[in-house]
Amino acid sequence: MEWSFLLVQALSGLASASSLFVIASGLTIVFGVTRIVNFAHGSFYMLGAYLAVTIVPWLLEFDRSPTLFFAGVLASALAVGALGVVMEVLLLRRIYRVPELFQLLATFGVVLIVQDLVLLVWGPVDIPGPRAPGLRHGVYILDQRFPAYELFLIFVGPTVLALLWLLMHRTRFGVLIRAATQDREMVGALGVNQAMLFTGTLFLGAALAGLGGALQIPRVSASAQMDLSIITEAFVVTVIGGMGSVPGAFVAALLIGLLQAFGVLVFPKITLVLVFLLMAAVLVVKPWGLFGKPEAAAGRAVLPEGILDPRPLDLAGKVLAGVALLALLALPLVDAYAVKVGTEVLILALAAFSLNFLVGNGGIVSFGHAAYFGLGAYGAGLLVTKAGLPMEPALVAAPIVGGAFAALFGFFVVRLSGIYLAMLTLAFAQIAYAVVFQWVEVTGGDNGLVGVWPSRWAASREVYHYLTAALTVAAIIFLRRVIHAPFGATLRAARDSAQRADAIGVDVRTHRWLGFTLAGAAAGLAGGLYAFSKGSIDPTLLGIPLSVDFLSMILLGGIQSVLGPVAGAAAFHAVKDFFMPLTDHWRLFLGLSIIAMVLVFPRGLAGAWASLRRRPA
Amino acid sequence: MTLLAAEGLTKRFGGVLAAKDVTFALNAGEMLAIIGPNGAGKSTTFNMVGGQLKPDGGRVTLAGQEVTGMPPREVCRLGVGRTFQVAQTFLSFTVLGNVQMALIAHHGQTRKLLADAAAMHRDAALALLDRVGMAAQADRPVGELAYGDVKRVELAIALAAAPRLLLMDEPTAGMAPAERAALMALVAGIARSEGIGVLFTEHDMDAVFAHADRILVLVRGEIIARGTPEEVRADPEVQRVYLGHSGTRAAARARRAAHG
Numbered sequence: 001m002e003w004s005f006l007l008v009q010a011l012s013g014l015a016s017a018s019s020l021f022v023i024a025s026g027l028t029i030v031f032g033v034t035r036i037v038n039f040a041h042g043s044f045y046m047l048g049a050y051l052a053v054t055i056v057p058w059l060l061e062f063d064r065s066p067t068l069f070f071a072g073v074l075a076s077a078l079a080v081g082a083l084g085v086v087m088e089v090l091l092l093r094r095i096y097r098v099p100e101l102f103q104l105l106a107t108f109g110v111v112l113i114v115q116d117l118v119l120l121v122w123g124p125v126d127i128p129g130p131r132a133p134g135l136r137h138g139v140y141i142l143d144q145r146f147p148a149y150e151l152f153l154i155f156v157g158p159t160v161l162a163l164l165w166l167l168m169h170r171t172r173f174g175v176l177i178r179a180a181t182q183d184r185e186m187v188g189a190l191g192v193n194q195a196m197l198f199t200g201t202l203f204l205g206a207a208l209a210g211l212g213g214a215l216q217i218p219r220v221s222a223s224a225q226m227d228l229s230i231i232t233e234a235f236v237v238t239v240i241g242g243m244g245s246v247p248g249a250f251v252a253a254l255l256i257g258l259l260q261a262f263g264v265l266v267f268p269k270i271t272l273v274l275v276f277l278l279m280a281a282v283l284v285v286k287p288w289g290l291f292g293k294p295e296a297a298a299g300r301a302v303l304p305e306g307i308l309d310p311r312p313l314d315l316a317g318k319v320l321a322g323v324a325l326l327a328l329l330a331l332p333l334v335d336a337y338a339v340k341v342g343t344e345v346l347i348l349a350l351a352a353f354s355l356n357f358l359v360g361n362g363g364i365v366s367f368g369h370a371a372y373f374g375l376g377a378y379g380a381g382l383l384v385t386k387a388g389l390p391m392e393p394a395l396v397a398a399p400i401v402g403g404a405f406a407a408l409f410g411f412f413v414v415r416l417s418g419i420y421l422a423m424l425t426l427a428f429a430q431i432a433y434a435v436v437f438q439w440v441e442v443t444g445g446d447n448g449l450v451g452v453w454p455s456r457w458a459a460s461r462e463v464y465h466y467l468t469a470a471l472t473v474a475a476i477i478f479l480r481r482v483i484h485a486p487f488g489a490t491l492r493a494a495r496d497s498a499q500r501a502d503a504i505g506v507d508v509r510t511h512r513w514l515g516f517t518l519a520g521a522a523a524g525l526a527g528g529l530y531a532f533s534k535g536s537i538d539p540t541l542l543g544i545p546l547s548v549d550f551l552s553m554i555l556l557g558g559i560q561s562v563l564g565p566v567a568g569a570a571a572f573h574a575v576k577d578f579f580m581p582l583t584d585h586w587r588l589f590l591g592l593s594i595i596a597m598v599l600v601f602p603r604g605l606a607g608a609w610a611s612l613r614r615r616p617a
Numbered sequence: 618m619t620l621l622a623a624e625g626l627t628k629r630f631g632g633v634l635a636a637k638d639v640t641f642a643l644n645a646g647e648m649l650a651i652i653g654p655n656g657a658g659k660s661t662t663f664n665m666v667g668g669q670l671k672p673d674g675g676r677v678t679l680a681g682q683e684v685t686g687m688p689p690r691e692v693c694r695l696g697v698g699r700t701f702q703v704a705q706t707f708l709s710f711t712v713l714g715n716v717q718m719a720l721i722a723h724h725g726q727t728r729k730l731l732a733d734a735a736a737m738h739r740d741a742a743l744a745l746l747d748r749v750g751m752a753a754q755a756d757r758p759v760g761e762l763a764y765g766d767v768k769r770v771e772l773a774i775a776l777a778a779a780p781r782l783l784l785m786d787e788p789t790a791g792m793a794p795a796e797r798a799a800l801m802a803l804v805a806g807i808a809r810s811e812g813i814g815v816l817f818t819e820h821d822m823d824a825v826f827a828h829a830d831r832i833l834v835l836v837r838g839e840i841i842a843r844g845t846p847e848e849v850r851a852d853p854e855v856q857r858v859y860l861g862h863s864g865t866r867a868a869a870r871a872r873r874a875a876h877g
Contacts, residue, residue, distance in 0.1 A: 303760055308709040482730050489734040490727040493707045493718050500705035503667070504722040504778060505693040511727060 004142030009261050011141070015150040017257025018157030019212055023230060024237035024249040025164060026208030032181030032244030033201040036092060037100070037419055039107040042231030043114035044080050044206045048213025049222040050122050051076035053129040056217065066134040077211035084206020088199050094599055096198075099305040100419050101365045105555060106598040108548050111227060112591030118224050120585075129217025149218050156215065160208070161250050168246070173200055181244045228544060232430050236275055239423045240282045242292020251290060272434040276427045280412050283424060287416055304495055306360040310484055310562050316613065321563065324570075328469060332462040340533075341577055343465045347530045349569040350472040352553040353479055354522035359551075360559040361483050362515050363495030364414070367422045368429025369523055369550050371409070374542030375432060376402035376524025377531040378443065381452040386442070391455040395471075395528050402524015403517050405432065410516030414509050417498075426544070433542040448538030452531045468529050475522055476566065482518070483562055491515050549576075552590070555597055558604025567605045620645045620814040621666070621782055625675035628661050628838075635661040637838045639675070645781065646812040648805060650825045653835035654859055659818040660702070660786060662835065666816065667699050667784050668692040679782065698775030702786045704767045706759045712770050713755040716742035719777035745773045749803060765796035772804065783808065785817040789824050797821055801828050822860070823871040826850065834859060846872055 027041045056072035087110060095103050135152050138145040168174035176197050180187045188194055213226070220226075237256060241248025256275055263274040288294050313321065331342040351373050358364040379401030380394040409428040416424055436443045443449065458464050482488045494501040494508045501508050531537045540546060549572070557568020580586045597604070621643040628636040636658040643649045651659050664670040666677055668689040676685040684692055693699070707715050720738035721727055746752040749769040754762065759770055768788065775783055788804065789797035801824045808815045819825045825832060825846070832849045834842040836859065842852045849855055850868045860868060 303708050306709075309711060309714065309758070484734060485732050486721045486726050486729040486734045486737065489710075489714075489718055489721065492709055496707040496709050497705045499669075499701065500707060500774070501722075502689045503693055503699040503701075503705070504719045504774060505690045506722050506727055507690055514728070 004144045007142060008144040008146050009265065010258065011146055011154065012150060013258040013261025014254070015153040015257075016260060017253045017255075018153050018155070019215060020233060020237055020257060021157040021250050021253035022160050022215070023209050023212035024234045024241070024253055025160065025246050026205035026212075027234050028238040028241065028244055028246060028249045029164075029177065029181075029208070030201055030205035031238065033177055033184070034092060034096060034198055035100075035184065036096070036103045036107065037235075037243075037423070038092075038205070039104060039231060040087060040110035040114065041205070041209050041234060042227035042229075043111050044084060044209035045213040045230050045234075046118065046222070046224070046226040047083060047114065048076050048080045048210030049129070049216055049220075049226060050118060050127070050213075051079055051210070052214035052217045053127045053222045054122075056214075057130050060130055060133070064133045066132065069130070069132050069134075073211070073214040073217075076214040077207045080210025080213070081203040081207030083210075084202040085199055087206070088202035091595065092202065093195065093198065098598065098602065100422065101305070101359065101551070101559070102555075102598045102602060104365075104367065104422060105548070105551055106595050109591040109594035109598070111231075112587040112594070115224060115227065116585045116588035116591075122222070124224065126221040126223040128221040131218045135218075153215065157250070157253070160211075161246070164246055173197075177201060177204075232426065232544075233275070235423050236279050236427060238289075239420060239427075240279050240289055242286075242289030243419070244293075245289070245291035248289060248291030270435070270438070272438075273431050276431045279427055280424070283416060283420065284412060287420065289420075304363055306363055306495065306559055307356075307483065307492065307562055308560060310488075312484075313563075317563075324566075325473065329466070332465065336461055339461045339465050341573070343461070343468050343533050344530075344577075345570045345573050346465075346468050346472040347526050347533065348550075348553065348573050349566040350475050350529075351523050351526040352550050352557065352565040352569040353476050354519040354526070355550045356554040356557075356559055356565040357479050357483065357488075357522070358516065358519045359554060360561070360565075361488055361495075362491040362512060364512060364516060365418075365422045366413075366425040366516075366519075366547075367551070368425040368427075368432075368544075368547050369519075370544070370546035371425075371429035371432040371542050372402040372406050372520035372523035373527040373530070373546070373550075374436070374537075374539070375405045376527030377537045377541050378436060378449075378527075379524065380528035381449050381531045381537040382442070384452050385449050391453075391458065391532055395525070395532070398528025398531075399521040399525040402527060403521030406520020406523075407513070407517040410513050410520065414512040414516060426547075429542060429544065429547060433539055433544075436542055437539045443539075446539065448536055450536040452537060453535050454532045458532075464533060468533065471525065471529060475525055479518075479522060480562055487511070487515070548594075552594055552597070554604075555594075555602075556604050558606030560603060561606030561610075564604055564606030571605060619643070620647075620680055621816065622678045623662070623666060623675065624678075626662060626665050626672045626677070627674035628658075628665060628670060629673050634838050636665065636672075636835075639835070639838075639840060641833055641840070641843070643782070643814045643816055645814050646809060647830045648808055648815045648817070648828055650829035650832045651816070651818045651835055652820075652822075652825055652832060652859070656837075657835040658838040659835055661838075663784060663786050663816070663818055667697065693778055696779065696781040697784060698778050698780035698782070699784045700768070700771045700775050700786065700788055702790055704764070704771045706767060706771055706774065708758075708760045710759060711756055712746065712751060712759050712762070713739070713742055715759055715770055716745050716773050716777055719774040720745075723778045742773075742777070745776055746770075748776070748807065749773045765792045765800065768792060768796075768800060769803070772800075776807070780813060783813055783815045783817075785815060787818055787820065789819065789821050794823075797824055798827075804828070822868050823874075826868040826871040827874065 023045055030038050052073055055076055056069055059068040059072045095106050132149050135149040137148050139148050139151055168178055176192055237249055237252045241252035259274055259278060260271050263271045328342050331338045355369045358366050376398035380398040383389045383394040383397055413421055413424050437445060454464055458467050490506055490511050494511060498508050553568040553572045554565040556572050557564035619642045624640050626636055626639040639662050653659055665672045668687050671686045676683060679695055707718055710718060717738050720741055743752055743755060746755055749772050751769050789800055805828045829846060832846055833840055834849060834855050842849055842855045850865055856865050
């Protein structure tokens, strides 16, 4: 390999690093002040690109000058900043005090809404942007041609860093941002106008995301998939750098940009995996990232959001559970479509229940639970299609595969807590997704695999429905038993006070790891059953949207309730099944519903049922 | 017999020497208080004994066995119960459930998947709650209790491990004066009747001078005086840097009130 080639490779790594930093700096500043991890940051990036491909060509009609090009880019960034203000005023200021799971979900609701709005305004076709006047040529570096625009991008990152430094150290607003990042309560106590500070921070953060997106238009077309792909990378950068640290984000972006540029030479297919491995390694050594600080412990103990004191079902609860079970078993009397939906509800109920075993019972907020569901499905599917095994051993393998990967990823996950833990589960899920997506020879890539059919005896919809019912109900009853057993109680104890659990002799980390593995195995079983019910598998079974669906189910059912997630899965799936064919704007509807649930209905169906029961007759 | 021995414990946080060559011993059934102004290194010393912090130098032995640097859960299994400056309980559990959980952990049953946790060790847990005067509130959620009662529940949790040694970091912090005296009398009674050693830090001089058998005075990470309450109270250096004159008189009053 020639030196000139390596140099060019390094330069293109620096260009990506620079772009990544501009975006991630906004995310990390917003997190530092508001303590909210803003999923919609990726949407701001996407909006920046879409606005730029609209505004910039219009401006260039007047005069093809670099000035107008960059004026258009800046205008796009400022417009996105204004959208950030809208989001802060309408949504974020209502959720600063709710648990982080709810914050993450609410901002993900915004992601869904923006996706549909972008399609509505700009249509489904990718829109290429104009090239930058004056920077369209290539520069020759040691005989290698290198685009001038990329060279320009390399300087954008350090410039933004310098400007942010000036802002943070030379202006009152910046000093307040730094103060709030260190101690939000104290800044409030000093009489600072918090509302203005938070709104201003969102403007800055969103504008940086918009700038990052607008600067990309000469390189990549604006497309509706930009948001989720960039947000995971931005998460990784902020987590590695330390959440809230701008210099940390800069260093992390450099590391990742260079790792990707050179990683692609050595492992062309798994650059994404390398990035996440770097993140896992950093978090194991420095759990709060390179430049991050541990979260200050809450001054007073608060009741955790989750399952409190599980009690045996009372008579009404038993009747309700019995009726629901009988109804599911009687579905074959209705029609084939009802059976199909019923089978899916059972499978999703198990997946949701296993997720709430972690979230509600263990306080372990997993944002990538679909990974174990999907890996179980792929484990079973590959055994059938590639190894030629029948359904029975494949269904045994599904929970083993799900559990094994949960054990592997969980080993790192349980070392962290709170928002870092959620980010790491998300990162691992994205690794799994990327591997399944890119390893075309084995997994079939984007198209997935077909021909995952049940054995002959279980081939009819009705028989498969009963098989699914037997396995999922047994698994749910087992997990429910575990919640009431010492192991489940120990997970709740560790959630309430890890310090106290440690002091009574509990190995907190090991118990959380075992719990994570058990939940992964249950999700794997659900995934295996799902594969055979569809006859096919594809990478969406591991994707973030499905993980969010699971979270929405437990939120809808009520995370403080043991059996609520089952009801939540049924309600969620029924509504989705009914509405999705009726509307082109399912995501808009789902996003608005998630936000509505977080704002007005945070205890879910089980909470509504409980308050109904408590009402005097 | 020496239950707990700390030899030359040293801990540095950056440039600050939080504990320097701290050496002391504690016998079974004895109550040893560590006092000193804020930032003297009391909690640091305490956390090095309990396993929450690893010392930079020195060693800790429990009944002759070295426990230096062991994590808290292992220190606990060797018979050390612990209470915290801000009471740590399992907020989502009932009072009874908290003690049951501690007993489940003590019996190594935390990995059981099928037993009914709510039915385990009920009687033993109730007996422990009875000892701290909380049996009547067994079924209430611990989050509803007054803070003084939470501290009693925390004591029952610590006793569930059948400890030889109790580590109590400011046991009466945040409590009303009447509650403080009652809690310290309760601890002293349990310690004496069962031969449990108690190491505690405390800002409340009434609690210290009324119940401690011996006192260590820590200032800027170093022990500047040690001895019986009378000796410490009379020590001119202690009077100068910590107690002051009114504090010395208060200490004498507290001692008389408790012992007549």
